Structure formats: structure tokens, C-alpha cells
Amino acid sequence: xxxxxYVSPEQVMADKAEFARKGIARGKSIVALEHQGGxxxxxxxATTLNxxxxxxxxxxxxxxxxxxxxxxxxxxxxxxxxxTGYAYSREDVRGRxxxxxxxxxxGDVFTQQIKPLELEIIVAEVGDDRYEDHKSNSLYRxxxxxxxxxxxxxxxxxxxxxxxxxxxxxxYRDGMPAGEAAQLGRRALSAGAERSSELDAGSLExxxxxxxxxxxxFCRLSADEVQGMLDGS
Amino acid sequence: xxxxxxxxxxxxFELLQVDHPHLAPDLSVWGESAAALxxxxxxxxxxxxxxxxxxxxxxxxxxxxxxxxSVASRDVVKVFETDPWSVMAISGAAGPCIEMAxxxxxxxxxxxxxxxxxxELEGKANKLSQMIRANLPAAxxxxxxxxxxxxxxxxxxxxxxxxxxxxxxxxxxxxxxxTGSGGLYAxxxxxxxxxxxxxxxxxxxxxxxxxTAAADEDRATGGVDxxxxxxxxxxxxxQNGHSDAxxxxxxxxxxxxxxxxxxxxxx
Numbered sequence: 001x002x003x004x005x006y007v008s009p010e011q012v013m014a015d016k017a018e019f020a021r022k023g024i025a026r027g028k029s030i031v032a033l034e035h036q037g038g039x040x041x042x043x044x045x046a047t048t049l050n051x052x053x054x055x056x057x058x059x060x061x062x063x064x065x066x067x068x069x070x071x072x073x074x075x076x077x078x079x080x081x082x083x084t085g086y087a088y089s090r091e092d093v094r095g096r097x098x099x100x101x102x103x104x105x106x107g108d109v110f111t112q113q114i115k116p117l118e119l120e121i122i123v124a125e126v127g128d129d130r131y132e133d134h135k136s137n138s139l140y141r142x143x144x145x146x147x148x149x150x151x152x153x154x155x156x157x158x159x160x161x162x163x164x165x166x167x168x169x170x171x172y173r174d175g176m177p178a179g180e181a182a183q184l185g186r187r188a189l190s191a192g193a194e195r196s197s198e199l200d201a202g203s204l205e206x207x208x209x210x211x212x213x214x215x216x217x218f219c220r221l222s223a224d225e226v227q228g229m230l231d232g233s
Numbered sequence: 234x235x236x237x238x239x240x241x242x243x244x245x246f247e248l249l250q251v252d253h254p255h256l257a258p259d260l261s262v263w264g265e266s267a268a269a270l271x272x273x274x275x276x277x278x279x280x281x282x283x284x285x286x287x288x289x290x291x292x293x294x295x296x297x298x299x300x301x302x303s304v305a306s307r308d309v310v311k312v313f314e315t316d317p318w319s320v321m322a323i324s325g326a327a328g329p330c331i332e333m334a335x336x337x338x339x340x341x342x343x344x345x346x347x348x349x350x351x352x353e354l355e356g357k358a359n360k361l362s363q364m365i366r367a368n369l370p371a372a373x374x375x376x377x378x379x380x381x382x383x384x385x386x387x388x389x390x391x392x393x394x395x396x397x398x399x400x401x402x403x404x405x406x407x408x409x410x411x412t413g414s415g416g417l418y419a420x421x422x423x424x425x426x427x428x429x430x431x432x433x434x435x436x437x438x439x440x441x442x443x444x445t446a447a448a449d450e451d452r453a454t455g456g457v458d459x460x461x462x463x464x465x466x467x468x469x470x471x472q473n474g475h476s477d478a479x480x481x482x483x484x485x486x487x488x489x490x491x492x493x494x495x496x497x498x499x500x
Binding site: 050053054055075076078079082083085086087105216 | 237238240245248249252253256335336339342343346347349
């Protein structure tokens with residue numbers, strides 16, 4: 001009788017992590033940053049396959065890596081949020097519980113399946129001025145192994161994330177106007193894309209969680225609106 | 234795995250049925266026990282109406298809910314915005330009706346988020362008709378849901394409206410319609426006041442007149458209650474989306490009717 005090869009758990013995990021990291025690093029970056037009027041999410045993405053999407057009234061989702069995998073996970077999130085909101089109330093759908101649920105799913109796949117999910121995601125939540133204890137925004141980052149962290153101010157995932165983060169770290173300040181946040185986001189993404197010139201509005205996918213809106217806070221900006229925002233109008 | 238159910242499609246109604254049957258408003262199970270329910274023990278909504286006008290559609294409903302011969306509620310809401318371009322008005326057994334409006338509004342939002350585009354207005358009306366059909370067993374026992382659905386078709390740039398029967402039959406109307414216990418009287422009034430090119434303000438006047446006529450003839454319809462300050466809900470849906478007629482506006486229309494009546498008019 002032949003014995004299966006013994007592979008240490010450390011080795012299995014390290015191999016899976018290496019595999020997932022490679023897949024994610026091949027893609028382009030996404031940044032999410034807080035500003036005066038809510039949260040801005042920006043991706044380098046000139047295609048019609050969206051990387052940023054709406055989950056619920058105050059929640060948005062960004063994913064990098066393998067499109068089919070992170071888009072499927074987005075749908076799982078929408079189903080989770082809509083079901084929770086229907087069973088309880090719309091105010092009961094919160095970012096932290098959604099981010100934890102995502103972390104659970106991604107972590108389970110990482111430990112139980114042969115192939116881990118090649119993705120990394122952001123869950124962004126905009127604060128609610130009506131409730132004293134829900135006023136602040138939240139940005140959660142969840143990695144391919146289910147590791148979850150929260151990031152006050154800004155967060156970046158995918159591609160050359162170190163370059164992108166270093167620009168954000170240097171120039172981010174609390175309470176920036178939306179236009180300034182958009183310019184900073186573009187500068188950070190351009191640094192990550194290793195380009196000599198800055199990315200133009202047409203190659204950016206930009207979405208907002210706008211505090212001022214009633215009901216659903218999520219909105220997707222057209223190329224013209226993005227240009228307007230970058231020009232500071 | 235948590236979160237991941239069996240259902241993979243884009244319909245919230247089906248998601249509930251497949252993965253969360255305890256949450257699904259499966260009204261058919263009410264059918265068997267509904268025989269034991271006396272109609273007077275369940276609140277019923279009364280008169281709602283909808284009409285096209287020059288810029289779009291208007292949907293209006295009074296605020297009274299009755300259980301048999303008693304008032305169940307004086308300020309119930311029967312007109313719901315189901316998404317930024319559509320409105321649903323309910324008449325029939327209030328519980329299942331309100332639940333259906335709630336599911337439809339989540340359904341439309343859910344589809345839009347999953348697919349990245351919202352349904353066409355006709356698609357929304359069709360979805361509603363499937364939900365009414367699912368309610369047929371309960372309807373046979375007296376818990377009927379008979380809504381009106383209207384909205385602004387952003388592609389055709391026009392208002393459109395539909396009425397339904399308890400089997401889920403869906404009929405597009407070109408002018409106006411009204412349903413509920415006072416629906417017949419409201420339709421009679423609309424027949425006289427309605428014109429295809431009404432302005433928004435005139436459409437509100439015609440709607441208040443129709444609800445007043447219904448309240449006059451049908452004891453279960455509330456009309457305008459100036460004493461308590463309870464006004465019908467009137468929603469307009471045009472190329473700018475929704476807007477509500479204000480209480481002052483409705484009160485002014487109603488006072489004009491009362492004055493005309495006091496002066497010997499036939500309103």
C-alpha cells in the first residue's frame with residue numbers, strides 16, 4: 001500500500017497564498033478614500049466590466065483579481081444584504097457584518113478548497129448622519145485568505161499596491177473636498193500603473209458613496225462627470 | 234459555506250422561495266386557513282386610482298382601511314414608490330398587498346444591482362403579475378391582491394399604467410383606471426374629468442374629485458379628512474421621477490369642491 005506524500009500544512013498554505021498573490025498582482029489597482037462628502041472609489045478600468053459595485057444603501061464593493069470570482073462574490077454580497085434588509089430593516093444592513101461574512105466565505109475557500117479565490121476586496125460604508133453611533137465611514141479590506149482589516153482614511157488593493165499606497169500615505173488628509181480626493185486617487189493609481197503621464201478620465205472607473213443622497217447613496221460617474229470632478233468643478 | 238445558497242439568478246422573489254422559504258411571502262399557504270378567516274377580521278384597503286396626463290402618470294389612494302364594517306386604520310398608505318420610475322397602488326387585503334409592494338421594490342433594486350441595469354417598465358409590470366399569480370390560492374379564499382401599477386417609461390418617454398386581476402392577468406390601460414371598493418365611483422368621476430393632455434395641477438384636481446366622489450358613494454373610502462388633517466396620497470411620476478402632491482395643494486382642491494357643492498354645484 002502506498003502512502004500519500006506528506007506535505008506540511010505550512011507548505012500547503014504558503015503555496016496557496018503564493019498562487020493567489022500572483023493572480024492578484026497581475027491586475028490593476030483600486031483605491032477607496034474618504035472625503036468630505038462620503039467615500040470615493042476609483043479603479044483603473046477602461047472596460048465595461050465593472051470592478052466597483054453597489055451592495056446596499058450605504059455599502060459598496062470593489063474587487064481585484066479574477067473577474068468571474070470577485071463578481072460572483074459581489075452577487076453573494078447583494079443577496080446577503082437584500083435578504084437581511086428584507087428580514088429586518090434597511091438600517092440593519094451594516095458594513096462590519098457584511099465584511100465579516102465575506103471574510104468567512106473567502107477564508108473557508110482558502111482552507112477547504114484546492115484552489116483559493118484569486119481576489120482581494122474592499123467593503124466601503126458611508127456614515128449615516130441620522131445616527132450618532134453610525135456617523136463615521138468604514139473601509140474594510142479582505143485578502144484572498146480571508147484576512148480582514150479596517151483602514152481609516154484610505155485603502156488600496158491589487159496591482160502595485162505599495163506604490164499606490166505610498167502616494168496615498170504622503171498626500172491623504174482628513175476632510176478633503178471630493179475633487180481633491182479624485183485628483184489624489186488618480187495620482188496614486190498612475191504611480192501604480194508606472195506611467196509617465198497621468199491616467200485620463202476615460203480609463204478610470206469612479207463611484208461614490210454620497211452622504212448627501214437620500215436612500216441609496218451609491219452612484220457611478222460618467223467619464224464627463226469624472227473629468228469635471230478632476231478639473232475641480 | 235455561509236452566504237452561498239442554491240439560487241444563482243437575479244430575482245429576489247425567487248431567491249426567497251429557494252433559499253429562504255421562511256421569509257418568502259408564500260401566500261398560497263394562507264389559502265387553506267383563509268377559509269376560516271372572516272373577511273371582517275382582515276383589514277382591506279379601499280380606493281386607489283391611476284391616470285395618464287400630459288407629462289406622465291399620477292397615482293392616488295385614500296387612507297382608510299376597513300375590516301368588515303369597522304375602520305381598521307385612518308391613515309394607511311396604499312401608494313408605494315417601487316423604484317425611481319414606478320409606483321404601485323394596492324387594494325384588497327392590506328397585509329398581503331403591502332408585503333407584495335415591499336417584495337416588488339426589493340425585487341427591482343436587487344435586479345438592478347445584480348445585472349447593472351434596471352428592468353424595462355413592462356418587465357416590472359410582468360414581474361408583479363407573476364407575484365399576483367402566486368397569490369391565487371389565497372385570492373380564491375378572499376385574500377385578493379388587486380394592485381395598480383404605473384410609471385414613466387424612460388425609453389418611450391411616456392407614462393404607462395396597468396391593472397391586474399386576481400389570476401395575475403395584466404392589462405395595459407391607455408387612459409385611467411381605479412380599483413377597490415370605491416373604484417367604480419372613482420372611474421365614473423374620472424370619465425368626466427379626464428383628458429389626455431391634462432396639466433399636472435389639473436390632474437391632481439381630477440384625482441381629488443374622483444376620490445371625493447368615491448368617498449361620497451362608498452362608505453369604506455376615506456377621501457379627504459380635513460378635521461384630522463389626513464389627506465390622500467397622490468404621487469406623480471414624469472421624466473424627472475417622482476414627486477408628491479402637497480397636503481396644502483390637496484386641501485385647496487378639496488375646499489374648491491366643497492365650495493362648488495355649497496353653491497349648488499353637482500360635484
